[in-house]
Amino acid sequence: MSKQGGKAKPLKAPKVDKKEYDESDLAYLQKKKDEEKALKELKAKAQKGAIGGSGLKKSGKK
Template identity: 60%
Template sequence: MSGREGGKKKPLKAPKKQCKDMDEDDLAFKQKQKEEQKAMEALKAKASGKGPLGTGGIKKSGKK
């Protein structure tokens, strides 16, 4: 009776994926995604700290 019988077995390693050749459509799509991501990051940096959304939460009035 060995110590490994009751435990979890290791999963088999998956074979490495072969890198496929990218055609012009794939390259254009990836380039477009990178540009959109940069634009989103720029908008996030510009919008951070401004407006009522920066405070968050519900404001409580002094009335009871």
């Protein structure tokens, strides 16, 4: 019989050393962030247009 009860504690992940980036890496990361930001803004504008637009109007008459 085992004396251990309940869940076993998960092992701790080793600490990750900070990465050192050179200028080209930093430029690439900045470009990527800018692209994501622009894409996010475009998505927000697209959603506003769809909600605020008149869309298809249906007539009550037959």
